[in-house]
Amino acid sequence: MSEASEFDLNLLPVVLAIAEERSVSRAAERLGWSQPKVSIALNKLRAALDDPLFIRSSHGMAPTPRALALMAPTREILDRIRNEVLAGAAFDPATTTRRFTFALSDIGEMTFLPKLLAYLQTHAPSATVRSVTLPPGDIAAGLEAGEIDLAVGYFPDLKARNFFQQRLFTHSFISLLNAKHPIRGKRISMEDFLRIGHAVISAEGRSQEVFEQLLAKHRIERRIVLSTPHFMSIPFIIASTDLLVTVPYAVGESFAKIANIRLIEPPLEIPQFDLKQHWHRKFHKDGANVWIRSVLVKLFAG
Template sequence: MTNIIENDFRHFDLNLLLTFRALFEERSVTRAAQRLFLGQPAVSGALKRLREAFGDELFVRTSRGIAPTSRALELARQIEPFLQSLHQVLTQPPVFDPASAQRVFRIGLSDSLEVLMTPEIMDRLSATAPGVKLIARPTDSTRAAAMLDEGEIELAVGVFPECAQWQRRRPLFQWRFVSVYNPRLVKTRRKRLTMEEFLQHRHVLTSFSAGLQGFIDERLAVEGLKREVVFSSANFATSPFIVRRTPAIATVPDFIGCVWRDALDLAMSPLPFDVPGYEVSLMWSAARDQDPGLAWLADVFAQAFEEKGKRRGSR
């Protein structure tokens, strides 16, 4: 169907519709030419092409100028709404009404951020935009930019240290690594793990490469230290249930640690050594800067985490 439309329009100059409209309303080639700021021969030539395109005379001479044929009257009823709609599209910015919108957004994020974000976001959409649906696709900082460029997702959520000139980034919140464990199985002298306690217990690791070493191990190696990792997975789904049942420690971003702690009655501790903080941001293609629906969704994410931060601060 697309090829048929393209082939039909390839041989038709849409500017001819403006000439048709002027001729129809002015009923005079001369006045139509003046209205269009064209010479009369140019309008006569355009009328000739209109007649060839539609296979009809369209306008016939009368004592008072020109009069539309029945075919022209029929065309006018269809062309005028089309030109009005096209004018509105070109001159008025697009709008997005969440309450009535029927749209599917594709977002890319890790499973940990999905666990953290989507319950809150879907609760908001249910209340304010019941026709809006989300498709979550797994991604990370190494793949998100390419997925945006390829149109696989419209919005990415994650840690993006770099942002290309043709992409946009909006910060959401900061996070740091913490340790999560079952306080009934991992005994500590204080609420905060010491280095000795951190190293004497076994560990579970989430690594996108699913290896037995990660950033924390590299950090420990700088000081000549080593921990024992007994389980590694590329996602966060299993680890909280392992640490709930075994005397092991999981070191994870604090935002997912809070979810595990509250849902599974676990304990959370800062690390016994310094690690850098990170920033979770929204990222999208600059080509979508004028998409009001995407801008609205970005605001929903930002507002959700602003309020979540306020609730944490009031505890």
């Protein structure tokens, strides 16, 4: 008998087909093979296992004890492939207990998680969500390893050919002031912008870079009074001081609802930027990944 490492496992379905059909010709029809191909495969099996495997009888091809011993493990292997591998693309959100992991900044959490969690509670009630904030290099590795399902937001570094991306919506920036601040109007003047004290957020998220790079391009230097890596303290700081801060528009709208602050347009036109969802090409056809991507498109694309 040949070494086990040299045995061709692709021949095992032939044993099962002949044993159940009791005929080489019917086994060939079932497998979608030609009859000569099945006969050749059977001869290879007989040589490899040093056993005739099937003997002609009045009831067709009768399996030998060796063939009978192969049937149960072969059937189990084929069933597992059909049920766990080939049927893996079928994903049922109503019954899944899957944990979806998203790479999000804190402003990404504010923008995406409330609507997403509300949707999952209705359509995938047993699913859970994990949010992570990581450096760009770690996000790429996490997506490739399957530790992160989607990176959602502004991630300009995820441009390699192994990553897919899909635009969800376009974002802009807005400035915030104390609602009682003496500066009025819909847009702050450049003179006031340069005179007033600023709060600046230097968070892990990349979206703030768009605004900072624009200021650097125009050589605009603000009077920075506060620099912080945190967004969540900003609405309360702005509501109780005369400082101004510039943030992504959706964040500004959220802050205006929870603190005594108002929106005001910055003194210069700021390029808009796209918020996207990113995933690794290995999971492009994964059922769960396909579904959660479709949910984000449904909730946020515009």
